[in-house]
Every structure is written in structure tokens, then in C-alpha cells.
Amino acid sequence: MKYFSSQPHWWPAARQQGLVQGDAAPVDAHEPSVLVIVMAMLGVLVCMVPLLAFAFLGLGEEMFLGHGGMVLGLLALAGGGALLRSGPQAFAGCAGLVLWLLGEALVLINLGVDYLDSRPHLLMACVLLAALKVLGAWLSAARWIQAIMGVAWAVAALVFFMVLQSWLPWLLPLQLDSLLLVALWWLWLRAEPARLARPRQGSAQTRWAVFADAAIVGVLLLIAKGSYGNDWLDVQGQMRWSQGWEEGWSWAFVAARWLSAAEVLLATALLVRTWRGRGLLQARMPALLMLVGALLAVCAWFRLDLGAIALIAAAALLAGRWRIALLCALLGLVMLSQFYYESHWPLAIKGVGVAALGAVLLAGLWALRQRTAAVAVPQAAQPQTRSNKAQLAWMLASAVLVFGAVNWDVRGKEQVIAHGQRILVPLIPVDPRSLMQGDYMALRFDLPPAVREGLENITSPTAYVRAAVDAQGIATVQALVTDHKQAGAGEVILPLKRLKGQWVLVTDAYFFPEGQGTHFESGKYGDFRVLPDGRALLVGLADAEGKVIEPLPGGPIWSWKSGADAASPSERAAEEQTEAAVEPAEGAKEPRP
Template identity: 30%
Template sequence: MNQPLVQKAIAAGLLPADAQIETPESRPWPVVLLTALGAWLAAIPLLIVIGMMLGDTLIHSVAGPYFVGILVLAAAILLLRGQDIPLFVEQLAIPALMVGPALIAYGLFTHLPSALACTMLALLAGGLTWAIPRPWLRVLLGAASAALTGCAMLIWIKNGHSDAYSGLWLALHSMLLLWLLASAVQYKIFNDGGKALIAAAFESFFTGWLLVILAGLAFSSGMTFLAGASLSNSVFAEIMHEAAPHSATSHSLFALSSSLFALAAALLLGRNWPLLRSYAVAALILAALSWLMPALGAVLLALSISLIAGRWRSASSAGLAGAWIIGAFYYQLDWTLTNKALLFMLAGSLLGALAWRALAPASASIAPAQNPRQKIGIALTAACVLLIANIGIWQKENLIAHGQPLYIPLAPADPRSLMQGDFMQLNFQIPFDTPSVSDISHPSRPFLIMKRDSQNIGSAQRIDHGEPLAADEFKIELSPKNGHWVLVTDAWFFKESEARRWAQARYGEFRVMPDGKALLVGLKGEGMKGL
């Protein structure tokens, strides 16, 4: 149906003479997935056989890795450049496309300095982009080229004795400048239908390049809000903590550059979308936030360019990276939680007011008359929310007022960590292992059988299995945490700058009800001394 339109575009010089409409994929995705899996499994023994045929001596010789790598890579390129090749053959070429550069990389890192080897491999990935007409593979090659370029820059910057964060910031922003230059070249030179194939290769390659930059900028900001709680003990979180800045304002030059990038993003959007010019206050707010978050300005600039160019997937990735960076500011320890809350409340209120101002006229003109039932429903929902919240508050207050006091000794926690300046990890002395949450013998919450002495200091005896309690025994309910049952909680929150005070804690102070419900209400020091 669109073929006559394509012919007219070719006649007008907007498209090359061999341009044609791609035929949509007609194979069901399960068939594609199973075929690809079979190809990968078949490729592994095939590559092993090829390696055995070439021999160990050739692989370990000076020219061997390059010879074998180029041979395997050439075979992969020939397969991928074929027209209408079967899916199985195409998937056989993908492992070869990985093994060939891997062998070349082995030779380069063996015989050349690491920075030079990374640079040459980045250039190789760029060259493969023009040789392989597969958009999704070009995106991956662009990402590989960007990662290798970043590694080369980091090695070079490290020789200048920069700290880890400074080196990463400089490398990522240098890569961003290269992406901006490439985008300008694409717009000025390849914005012509006759060069559509070149522009397509450029687009796919530098999409992968941009994705690596965005991921690196998010990584350089550290762990983001909420993700830090679930990943705080992972190796990934530790690496992010080392790479992140220890102070949001410790690099004034980076902060200034970030603000300038944010203002440049606003200018580009205002130039292309004049309606946004009346909301310049939003640009100033984002520029101020970018000063405090040195990676945010670059992300905003990438977001604005992606929006202007209609690259919606890249824009979505930039938006996600921006949200991550803003959330990471929660862990900047040179700001108190109160000041951070006030900052975000002020920025959010101003941006919300601007959004309300923009949407209010349109909403007023199209808003339908509100049904009385809707008003009743909203009122009932709000009442239910308040009722449930107040019931929970009443239960906790009743437990504190009427629960029996109990003190449980603290055991050393490894590590006894302080998170975001207001959190202490707790570990209570229980001389035996508690069951796993996944233990099917405990479909509901288990109870811990304890005794208390004359000072109300409790000592754990055993896990409750339904046997009768002795006269001096009582039970306390366990709570699930990180795959195990813990004694009510494993954390104690306190005001910032009070870490030294609470580090003297030796006992946890609980209130316990006869049914086993318990609540941690405080910590005590040596000799039950209040803290």
C-alpha cells in the first residue's frame, strides 16, 4: 500500500534507489525464542571444535588471537549481512560476533597498554556498526563502544591522580560532549533522505552510546531512595557507594557545569517549543537542583534533546536516570533529613504550582459535572484511610501503655552500620538459629519462648511448637525480615548527629502483651542506664 509513496520519495531524491519497506516479522515470538536458544546451544560446541582445530599454539602465539578473532568475526559478519537468512543461522552468528572481538581483545590487552587497547576495541565496535545492518545489534555495539571509550578515559584520567568520582564525572561528561557532537553532525549533514542509511546507522549506534552515559551518570550518583534499603548489603551497592560523591557540593566546578547543562536544556526546549517559555521558573528550579546534583544537568540536557528529536525511548531512559539521581540525593550525608525534606517540598510545591497553572484552564473547560455519588465515594475512602491509620496508632499506644516491660541484650551486629545518618542495625542475643521465612513448618508467624529475671531482662529459650509454657515463661512474636524471623525489628532509627549517643546501647527495651505482640520502644545502656 505504501510502495507508490516510497517510489515517489526515491524519484524526489529523498530515499536511496534501493530503499524498500521492511516486511514485518511473521514468526511467533515463542518460535523465535526457542530457535535462538537452540542456535546458542549449538554454537558452543561448534566454537570449541573450531578452537581445537586451530590448536592451542596458534591461540597463544603473538598473531594467533588476531588471526582467529578476525576469521571468526568475518564469518559472523558475512552471515549477518546475508539477505533473508534463516533465524537459526542468524543466531549462530551472534556468539561468533562475541567470540571474535573477545579473541582480538585478548591479544590487544596482552600486547598493548590498557587505555590503548580499550580505544582500539571502541573503534572496532564503531566499525562493526557499518558492517552489520541490524539496528538492535548496532545499539549494542554503540553501548560497547561507549563503555570501552569510558574505560580508556578513566585509565587516562586516573594517571592524573584524580579521585574516583572526579574521574568518572569527567569521563561521562566527555562522552556526553562526543554524543552532542555526533547529534549535531547527524542533524546538519545526514538530515537528508539520500543519506538515510548512514543516518540510521548513526541513530542506532549513538542510542546505545547515550544509554551507557545515562547509566553511568545514575551509577555515579550512588544508591537511590528506597533501592538502598533492598540493596544495601549487595556488592553492587558497595561499588556505587564508593563511586558516589561524599558531598553534593564538594565539586564546585562540577556543580556549575551541571547547572549550565540544565539551563542549556531549558533554552533548547524553549527555542523549539515556545509555549514553554512562560515557565522559565521551572528551569531555574531544575538548575538549582542540578547544582546540588552534579550528574543531573547532563541528564536533563540529554532528555531535552531526545524530546526535541522525538526519541521517546531515549527520553524515557533519561527520565528514569534523572529520577534515580534525584532520589540518590536522599543519601547525601552533609544535608540533614529535615533540610532535604524542606528542599524537595519547596521544589515540588513550585513545580506543582506551575503544572496546576498550565493545566487549570484546560481542565476547567473540559471537566464534566461531578456526580454526587463520586463525592460520597471520595469522602468514604478518606474516612476509611483515616480510620485504618488511627486504629493502627491506637493499637501501638495501647501496647506501650499496658505492655509488660522487657529488656533483651544486644549482640554485636556485623556490620553495625549507620545508614543515611539515622539508622542503626540491631542484633538481639538469641543462642540458636531462628527458622527461615520459607520454612513450611511455620506457615504463620512463629513465637519465641523467653524467660525474664528480676530486672526484666529476657533470655531466649526456644521456638514455640505448641507445648505448654512453664510458670516463668512467656512468648513473643517474631517478624519476617530479609528471609529470616527476627525479634520485632532489626533497626533503630534516631535523629541525625546522635550516632555517638546510641552507640552505647546494650539492651533493647520492649513492651510485650500477653498474646505475644511486642514493640521496641527504646534502647538502654550499661546497667539499664537511659540514653
């Protein structure tokens, strides 16, 4: 299958030009397609799963445990290895892979390493599993099976090194396990041209290149899983090897940040140096790459995983692994977006940070253009000046249009707030989080069935409904109207608009200060201001008695604390109530004799 081929694309051309000696391994012309592999795997599972179920029910679990289970596991490994060795046929490969995995599971279980409640057992399982994956890749003639073995080997190796580091917990933030695997891949790629030039190592290069590339993809997948942000140290929540180790090791987290930034700078420097030596960079490209690398290093200081991703991406670009490089780019974007979402900074600090990064990029681009213009041909100076003036004029005009439109919209909303009638609309809140806009409460409004049926026949994005307002100001939707001037005594006209496939009143969300979601959970009504012409605006939430829910007071936006210290106002209020309730109970206890 060509998708798993590890022969470099430049190798045939280089061989024709006489730039290399020896011969490369043949292209994987007999590899089956992904569809054939999937269909073959389904056929194997349909055959083997019932057979294994009947064997388990007929022979009992004693046959699968103890000495019988060990013998059965070794037989499964032998049968699976023979099928893997038979050739690249899809059905035989799938059957061999299933038997091989079954044999691995039986051997591990009957060796007693299935109980992951201690580090020695887990280390033994990782070593044995990694060895079996290497053996399976050596036996298999199919590239796709070698790739699967490589990914699984990376998982076992990464967990092995992670468990080793747990004896010295201050090493865990440095993420040396992934860094070690990345270094091994760098060394493998560095020696690749020499191996390809040796006739005796051609087939071995193709086999193990697939395995190595798949292993580094496995490392990337583990980084994407967020192994350091989840419960890897507490496997299935049962092991507490390093509980409380963070206390006293804060310097390790600072060192990990500097190490991650240094990894990004190292990857950038290697790219610039290599590409410059190959003559692939133009005049200002090195400076631009270094600027981008510096900005990524700043991001890596906050998001530690970016260091390893940058090193893998640099190696992939230099070695022509374009799919791996693309995967690194996508994963890096995901990491940056997750960092923005997961950070507990106030929105003002997030906005200033994004603006600062943009300003640095703009300043760097301006400096590079000025440097290029200084060495430009004198005859081209006049047209360039006119072009710059035209660009500046367009930028100023765009800024005026943007700020003018924003201020016009703000002016209209201020009129609604100042002169609109206050009404309360019953709502059903839910509490998700917004990726870019902080905490908010999604709003749903209760509309009569007749109104909902009528809205289904409306194709325009807006509609109007008539609502009756009682003495408390609570509005109840009555019917659809075609003219927003049809309001009678004690009635108002409310605008509806279609958002995300649903009809909502003005908006589908109310935003409140970050960390105050619990405080606004008591909201039962949306507090609206409505003008006679049908314009309406949501200005807040009200409780069951119609009282406006005011945001809790908070400190300055810059008084941010990390970790557990960054408790929200509502969380602090709940803690104070809990402490007040617990203290009398503790005081009432009689001392023990």
C-alpha cells in the first residue's frame, strides 16, 4: 500500500542521476488498499470472535488462566507469527494480527502483570509489550502491520520511561520520555542516507523506516491525548505513586517551561541552518523563520508539549516526511487553541496577549520590509512609495469603516437600554463554555406550540411575536404577527431571529464574568428592554422574584493567580458558607478521653 511506503520520493531520481550507489527496496506495489484491509479485518473478526466465545464457554476460564493460558498464549503468538510471515495478503495479515494480539494479552495476563498497582509490574508489562511489537514488525511483511506495531511500541516505550521518571518526580514536568524518543528518531533520520546507499540494508531500511515513522506518530498521538494533563500517573485512578510531589518542586515546572522554549528555538535554528546550506531560503526568509520560532518559543513556555512537536516537525521537514509535518502543524494549532480555552486568565489578559503577539509579528514584518527596501533598486523607489501610500490609505479607510459600524451599533443599543420598556421573559438556562468569549449561559425560550408550527413555515431569518405583559413585567408569547406595530394595550412586539437552526429572542446566550457561573444559576428570567418599534436587548438575568442578578465584586483584572489560588468569587462564597456550617459542628464535639 503506497500510503505506508517509506521509500523517499527523491530516491529513484537520485539513483538515475548516479548521485547514490546501491539499490533501494522495491516500491510496495502489492500492499492492499485500506478498504480491502478493513473488509478483511471484519471477516476475520466475524470468524474468530464466535470461535473464541464458544471456546471460553466450553473449556472454562481455567483453560485461559494459569499454565494452560500461558501455553495457549504462546500457541497464539506462534500461529500469528506464521501468518504474519506468510506474506502481504490482507486476510492472512488480519488473522495473524488478531492472533498476535490475543497471544500478547494471554501472555501478559498469565505472567501476572495485568495488575497495574505497582511500578515493577507496569515496567515488566511495557518491556514485554515493546519486545513483542518489535518481533511482530520483524515477522510481518505488510507495511500497514509494521505501522500498527510501531504505534503500539511508542505507547509502551513512552509509558515505560514515564514510570521510570516517577521515582524522581521532579523529572516528570520535563517530559524527558517524549524528548528521548524524538532524539532517537532524529538519529535514525540522520543515518538514513547512509543506510539507503548500502545494498545489504535496503530491505531492512524500508521495514524499519515504517516502524520508526509510525512510532513517532504514536508519540504525537499521545501528546494529542494530553498524557501529562490527565491521569497517566494514576492508571485507572488506582495508583497514587506521586501524590503531593508537586510541593517543593515548583522549580521543576519553571525549568520545564524553559526547556520547552529551548526545544522550539533549537528546531528553528536547525531548520534555518540546513535550508540555508541547501540554498532553499531567500534573502529575508531566515529572519522571518527566526521571528516565527521566537513567537512559538513564547507559546511553548506556556504550553510545554509544543517543544516536542516542534522538534518532530523540524525532523519531518528535513527528511521529507510531509504527512508527519502536516500532523505536527495541525496538532500545534490544536494545542494553542486548547491553551487559550484552558487558561484561567481574565479575558483582558488573553486579549492583550493575542494583541501583543500580533504586534510583534507586524513589527517584524515591517522591519523585514524596511531592510529589503533599503537594498532595493533605486529606480523602483517611486512606484514603491506610491504603493505604500495606497496601502496606508486603504488601511485607514478600513479602520474608519470598522469603528464607524461598531459605534453605530453601540449607539442603537444604548438607545434601547435608555428608553426601552423592562420586561421579563422566562428562560431555561444551560451552562456550557465559550471557546473565545469566556463564561456564558445559553438561553432557550418557551414558545407556544402554535407559534413553533408557524415558525416552521417562515423562510426569512427574522420574525415577530406578540407577547402579553402582566403586572410583574413577565411577558408571555401569544402569537406570530406580520407587522411589528400590531401591539395592543399591555402587549409588546418581540423580535425573533434564527440562530444555529433555532428561533431565539434577540440572542441565544448571556455572557457573565468568568468564574461566576454558579452565581448566575439562579436566573429564571431574561431581563429585556423593548422599544415600540420592535427593537429589544437582553441586559441581564433576574431571579424567580424578578430581581436583577448583579455580578459579584472582584479584584482588578491583573490580579490573577495560577492553579488552585485562582478560585472564582462564587466558589469562594460557597467555601465560606461551608466553613461557617462546619465550624459550629466541630465546636460541638466533645473531646475524646
